[in-house]
Amino acid sequence: MVLGGGTAGELVAAGLGRAGRDVALVENRLVGGESPYFACVPSKSLLLSARRGETWELAVARRDELAAYREDDRAVARMAEDGVTVLRGRGRVLGPGRIEVDGAEHGFDDLVVCTGSEPAVPPVEGLADVPFWTSDEALSVPDLPRRLVVLGGGPVGCEMAQVYAAFGSQVTVIEAAGRLLTAEAPFAGEALAEVLRRMGVDLRLGAALGSVERKEPGLRLWLSDGGTLDADRILVAAGRRPRVEGLGLDTLGVAVSPGHGVPVDETCAVPSGAGATGGAGGVWAAGDVTGVARTTHAARYQARVVLSNLLGRRREADYRAIPRVVYTTPTVYSVGISPMRAAELGIDLLSAGYDLAATARAAVEADDRGRVELYADRSRGVLIGAAAAGLYAEEWMSEIALAIRAETPLSLLTDVVHAFPTYGESIEAPLRELAGRL
Numbered sequence: 001m002v003l004g005g006g007t008a009g010e011l012v013a014a015g016l017g018r019a020g021r022d023v024a025l026v027e028n029r030l031v032g033g034e035s036p037y038f039a040c041v042p043s044k045s046l047l048l049s050a051r052r053g054e055t056w057e058l059a060v061a062r063r064d065e066l067a068a069y070r071e072d073d074r075a076v077a078r079m080a081e082d083g084v085t086v087l088r089g090r091g092r093v094l095g096p097g098r099i100e101v102d103g104a105e106h107g108f109d110d111l112v113v114c115t116g117s118e119p120a121v122p123p124v125e126g127l128a129d130v131p132f133w134t135s136d137e138a139l140s141v142p143d144l145p146r147r148l149v150v151l152g153g154g155p156v157g158c159e160m161a162q163v164y165a166a167f168g169s170q171v172t173v174i175e176a177a178g179r180l181l182t183a184e185a186p187f188a189g190e191a192l193a194e195v196l197r198r199m200g201v202d203l204r205l206g207a208a209l210g211s212v213e214r215k216e217p218g219l220r221l222w223l224s225d226g227g228t229l230d231a232d233r234i235l236v237a238a239g240r241r242p243r244v245e246g247l248g249l250d251t252l253g254v255a256v257s258p259g260h261g262v263p264v265d266e267t268c269a270v271p272s273g274a275g276a277t278g279g280a281g282g283v284w285a286a287g288d289v290t291g292v293a294r295t296t297h298a299a300r301y302q303a304r305v306v307l308s309n310l311l312g313r314r315r316e317a318d319y320r321a322i323p324r325v326v327y328t329t330p331t332v333y334s335v336g337i338s339p340m341r342a343a344e345l346g347i348d349l350l351s352a353g354y355d356l357a358a359t360a361r362a363a364v365e366a367d368d369r370g371r372v373e374l375y376a377d378r379s380r381g382v383l384i385g386a387a388a389a390g391l392y393a394e395e396w397m398s399e400i401a402l403a404i405r406a407e408t409p410l411s412l413l414t415d416v417v418h419a420f421p422t423y424g425e426s427i428e429a430p431l432r433e434l435a436g437r438l
């Protein structure tokens with residue numbers, strides 16, 4: 001029984017079905033989940049349209065076509081082809097081996113929890129009384145607000161700010177922390193801030209939203225720094241919470257708490273309390289609901305780990321090199337440990353950086369923005385993290401993910417040759433610098 005038919009749930013269910021197992025997928029919205037209809041695909045489509053200078057009407061038409069007009073018939077048909085029974089409705093576990101889907105009871109041996117995440121709405125005075133968007137609306141409705149306030153300067157807030165500013169909205173980003181993309185290396189958020197400011201985005205950094213009130217026409221916002229703002233629409237992009245409540249997991253002895261992921265071990269099994277099995281089998285979880293990495297590729301990775309273990313081939317997940325990408329122009333790509341995290345862990349970190357402007361490719365592209373930074377563990381002589389802000393960084397930084405995951409010695413990495421003229425050449429000088437400082 002797979003509970004939740006998004007990226008993770010689809011992959012587990014399809015794999016089990018193809019392997020001839022008896023498998024059902026419970027989904028109460030759209031088979032496919034967030035990514036194809038409300039998240040990755042429509043956001044990347046709008047970002048590309050913005051970069052190409054398309055009109056809003058064309059961009060929305062293209063977005064909606066790519067998002068299959070938010071209809072899941074093709075995804076459901078694929079499930080049927082793979083031998084998966086789709087149970088439409090909200091699922092709730094009743095106890096070991098028993099689940100209810102919209103009133104009907106079904107049995108199961110193994111349970112895989114893939115219920116994803118939902119937007120976190122901060123407890124701001126007045127916010128619940130005004131109409132606001134989350135990314136779901138921002139990526140599915142045809143409106144282009146004249147004045148848009150984006151609450152949160154994380155990946156969602158930054159991507160949406162760039163989209164709406166590019167198409168002509170007057171955008172303000174309110175970010176409680178002092179910079180954008182707070183989890184990542186500081187230069188990345190600063191590079192993005194510069195680009196957004198140049199596009200006319202008003203960045204209110206270090207300010208939280210205090211309260212909101214209707215003010216015809218539109219809304220009036222009060223900030224914690226005493227400032228006020230008038231807007232037509234608020235987009236809440238203040239983080240996401242694993243969807244763990246109301247699933248009945250407590251009946252299996254699985255302790256969950258709001259805002260925290262379902263706990264998983266390295267095999268993506270949910271450690272069971274007394275009598276906490278899904279019947280004859282076990283309880284597993286994959287994707288955003290685990291709160292581990294919260295990206296589509298991480299959901300797919302965990303799903304493959306679950307699938308392998310369910311099919312009898314033990315597999316453990318390794319999260320050291322899962323990329324985190326913000327698909328703005330320029331792209332912000334991060335992987336592995338950030339400098340802040342290394343400091344928390346007491347790692348003796350060596351860092352080296354390089355401005356992309358110094359590459360021949362930057363001259364060819366006539367774009368001198370961007371930088372790459374590499375972080376190595378001095379004691380082990382291997383890369384443990386990296387960040388880049390630059391055009392196509394999501395493509396040319398993949399080799400760094402491989403180097404981190406494979407723990408390739410720096411001495412060997414310095415012997416890798418990159419094609420000329422590419423942005424990939426930008427990592428050669430920092431790699432040599434790091435190797436020379438070991």
Ligand SMILES: Cc1cc2nc3c(=O)[nH]c(=O)nc-3n(C[C@H](O)[C@H](O)[C@H](O)COP(=O)(O)OP(=O)(O)OC[C@H]3O[C@@H](n4cnc5c(N)ncnc54)[C@H](O)[C@@H]3O)c2cc1C
Pocket residue numbers: 003004005006007008009026027028029030031032033034035038039040041043044089090091092114115116117135156243247286287288289294295296297298299327
């Ligand atoms: C705006 C935005 C942009 C993003 N862009 C990217 C990107 O470019 N790249 C990237 O890698 N990641 C991106 N992400 C993150 C990515 O969308 C998620 O990590 C991914 O969708 C997680 O997949 P999942 O299977 O865990 O959950 P979901 O896709 O959310 O699937 C969970 C499913 O479970 C169903 N469900 C929940 N509870 C129940 C229940 N009780 N009964 C029945 N069904 C239930 C839900 O309806 C849903 O369909 C983005 C996220 C957002 C918000």
Ligand SMILES: NC(=O)c1ccc[n+]([C@@H]2O[C@H](COP(=O)([O-])OP(=O)(O)OC[C@H]3O[C@@H](n4cnc5c(N)ncnc54)[C@H](O)[C@@H]3O)[C@@H](O)[C@H]2O)c1
Pocket residue numbers: 122124151152153154155156157159174175176177181182207208209237238239240293294295296324325326327
């Ligand atoms: N390209 C991608 O892979 C991609 C793109 C978008 C989202 N995602 C995933 O979606 C998840 C959610 O992204 P997100 O950007 O919503 O969350 P986030 O947690 O990364 O960022 C939210 C930001 O909102 C700020 N904030 C929260 N409450 C506030 C308040 N009251 N006032 C002002 N600022 C406030 C926080 O300081 C934080 O910086 C991410 O963890 C990411 O994994 C991935």
